[in-house]
Amino acid sequence: QKEVEQNSGPLSVPEGAIASLNCTYSDRVSQSFFWYRQYSGKSPELIMSIYSNGDKEDGRFTAQLNKASQYVSLLIRDSQPSDSATYLCAVNDPGNTPLVFGKGTRLSVIA
Amino acid sequence: DVKVTQSSRYLVKRTGEKVFLECVQDMDHENMFWYRQDPGLGLRLIYFSYDVKMKEKGDIPEGYSVSREKKERFSLILESASTNQTSMYLCASSTGGSYNEQFFGPGTRLTVL
Numbered sequence: 683q684k685e686v687e688q689n690s691g692p693l694s695v696p697e698g699a700i701a702s703l704n705c706t707y708s709d710r711v712s713q714s715f716f717w718y719r720q721y722s723g724k725s726p727e728l729i730m731s732i733y734s735n736g737d738k739e740d741g742r743f744t745a746q747l748n749k750a751s752q753y754v755s756l757l758i759r760d761s762q763p764s765d766s767a768t769y770l771c772a773v774n775d776p777g778n779t780p781l782v783f784g785k786g787t788r789l790s791v792i793a
Numbered sequence: 794d795v796k797v798t799q800s801s802r803y804l805v806k807r808t809g810e811k812v813f814l815e816c817v818q819d820m821d822h823e824n825m826f827w828y829r830q831d832p833g834l835g836l837r838l839i840y841f842s843y844d845v846k847m848k849e850k851g852d853i854p855e856g857y858s859v860s861r862e863k864k865e866r867f868s869l870i871l872e873s874a875s876t877n878q879t880s881m882y883l884c885a886s887s888t889g890g891s892y893n894e895q896f897f898g899p900g901t902r903l904t905v906l
Contacts, residue, residue: 714893725883725897726836733892770836774893778843780826780851781887781895785835 684709686773688784697793701758705771705784708752714774715747715754720786721767730756761791796820797898799884805904812871814901816884824887825867826895827851827859829880836883842867843889874905 685708695701703717714733718726732738732745732754744757754773758765768786800815818825826841828851838851840859848859856878860868867886871878881902887895 714891716894718897725900728894728896731892731894772895776891778824778889778893780838780841781893783836785833 684712684773684775684782686771686782686784688769688771688787690785691788692790693787694790694792695761697761697763697791699761701761701765701789701791703756703758703769703771703787703789705754705756705773706752707754707771707773707782709773709775709782710749710752711775712749712752712773713776715745716772716774716781717743717745717754717756718770718772718783719765719767720770726770758789761789763791763793765789766791797884797886797896799882799898799901801901802899803902803904805906806871806874807906808875810871810874810905812874812903812905814869814871814882814884814903816867816869816886816898817865818867818886818896818898819865820886820888820896821864822886822888823864824889824893824895825861826885826887827857827867827869828883828885829853830883830900831880839869874903876905879903879905 717730772781884898
């Protein structure tokens with residue numbers, strides 16, 4: 683059974699701080715990794731994709747991938763109250779198979 | 794931008810009714826998915842489809858069926874709705890292949906009374 687693990691939170695950070703969200707996955711052959719943001723009552727929105735080891739930056743967001751440790755993280759710099767949401771990590775194996783989702787980490791940014 | 798639309802945002806049905814949830818995507822994606830999402834249980838995959846007229850069972854297919862007659866449209870059917878099918882239903886489509894970015898529709902919050 684392929685698994686994606688996330689701390690459910692809530693993770694509370696003050697406004698302006700760096701929020702660090704972590705995700706581990708069980709399947710060594712996983713090759714594509716995604717972060718989704720989901721506001722309460724809304725659907726998940728894709729915010730970051732990462733496919734190779736290292737960092738990928740997009741605005742205030744940085745995704746980090748370490749395949750050897752089977753670990754992917756999302757850093758949010760200068761956190762804003764509007765970043766308060768649940769963040770879902772998703773992992774894809776080679777081939778055309780459905781994504782495996784974690785249950786999400788709830789982030790709360792305190793003004 | 795990728796657009797995935799769902800026929801209703803909110804739906805209230807009675808136990809035993811047949812329920813149709815429609816999903817349409819406009820990006821020519823091969824793959825389409827139906828999930829339900831419940832508090833504490835995360836996203837659970839009901840059915841998915843890799844091509845027209847093809848369907849695959851996900852993790853929780855019991856009580857559901859699907860139809861994909863056209864590439865852009867994927868329908869979820871509850872043959873006889875029950876109260877335990879009250880949930881948020883999410884449709885998604887994806888590019889497939891190595892990158893396989895997946896995009897979600899706005900969701901349908903279904904209440905079965």
